[in-house]
Amino acid sequence: MKAKMDGILDRDEARYTITNIQRFATHDGPGIRTVVFFKGCRLHCPWCANPETWKPEPELFHDDSLCTGCGRCQKACPAKAIAISAGKAVISRELCTGCGSCVTACLNKAMEITGQVMTVREILAEVDKDRDYYQVSRGGVTLSGGEVFQQDPVPLLQALKARGYHTAVETEGAYGLEKLQQALPWIDLVYHDVKHCDGKKLKQFTGGDLEEIEEHLRYLKTTDVPVVIRVPVIPGFNQGDLEDIRFYVRHLGFEQMQLLPFHPMGKGKWHKLDRRYPYEQTPMMDKEILADFADEGTRIGGQ
Ligand code: SF4
Ligand code: SF4
Incomplete structure (x- = not known):
């Protein structure tokens, strides 16, 4: 039993x-x-x-239409995977580890972890x-x-x-x-x-x-x-x-x-x-x- x-x-x-x-x-x-x-x-x-x-692992969704380019996610990213360009966040998919720190930092809900x-x-x-x-x-x-x-x-x-x-x-x-x-x-x-x-x-x-x-x-x-x-x-x-x-x-x-x-x-x-x-x-x-x-x-x- x-x-x-x-x-x-x-x-x-x-x-x-x-x-x-x-x-x-x-x-x-x-x-x-x-x-x-x-x-x-x-x-x-x-x-x-x-x-x-x-991809088998969790990944980052970034909704450009919600992004104001404020840069909070860039400061929060431990992998330095985010740049701000033309008023929007741009993610390096090679560097991103899917840690989710940017999701918490973004006040506009432009970032989301899928998976x-x-x-x-x-x-x-x-x-x-x-x-x-x-x-x-x-x-x-x-x-x-x-x-x-x-x-x-x-x-x-x-x-x-x-x-x-x-x-x-x-x-x-x-x-x-x-x-x-x-x-x-x-x-x-x-x-x-x-x-x-x-x-x-x-x-x-x-x-x-x-x-x-x-x-x-x-x-x-x-x-x-x-x-x-x-x-x-x-x-x-x-x-x-x-x-x-x-x-x-x-x-x-x-x-x-x-x-x-x-x-x-x-x-x-x-x-x-x-x-x-x-x-x-x-x-x-x-x-x-x-x-x-x-x-x-x-x-x-x-x-
Ligand atoms: S924190 Fe959000 S709104 Fe600000 S740049 Fe990053 S994704 Fe865009
Ligand atoms: S999920 Fe983590 S590593 Fe990827 S961009 Fe966001 S803060 Fe950086």
Whole structure:
């Protein structure tokens, strides 16, 4: 009994770097859900809506529109990572350690640390707030990112299943197969990205390795865990190749597919990280233009 209790205590102290815990989500699995966003991803998709999840460690957001150039952050920074130029703070991303001193110093809330280390116990405290909603809506908890398998999701998944919650995981397949195999007993539903079926294009745009992704998909096919394939539809990348992608997905044996129309809603976060957003001039895609692709197994948009 004591050994079991010790195991649970150890599990509940496992630590994760999380960028956000979003309550009342309805597009990332059945029912009402809480989505936990993991930090860290090997891919760098130029359309990414969550660029703050790329690096595994906490990072600094700087909102230029709130900055008056007062210089308080510069004085507070122990790493001398801040200069004032043209009336605005300019951050050296190489020197910044993410210590957060500038966040405290800034009276205008122009600085913010994105990414927080949380234990399983702390994550559960947030997730448990909506346990009644999960029950009435047949919802649960979805782990997303970033790439969930860049960290070890097993302790958190075990804790969620111990509470009887439905668990879903969103992944892009850029991780080791072993991690998926270890976690699968505690996963009820997998959303797996297939961004392209052309390995060269996938590598060029995202850094992803199609062979590795395919290995995970083939493994998933040997299990009884339900899988929904997700395809972000991106102008100039895969919008013209959707029939080929659907053929590829079905050839691998998957029927359920969601086409997710491009949206530029992550743009502000690219700016706050001082990164150039490649789709600055690209408008949100009207999902109606994908209507012809809808069929029994293909939905337009998430669920
Ligand atoms: S303290 Fe805030 S407002 Fe002042 S320069 Fe720094 S970021 Fe800008
Ligand atoms: S987070 Fe710390 S190191 Fe980075 S700019 Fe702010 S004060 Fe400097």
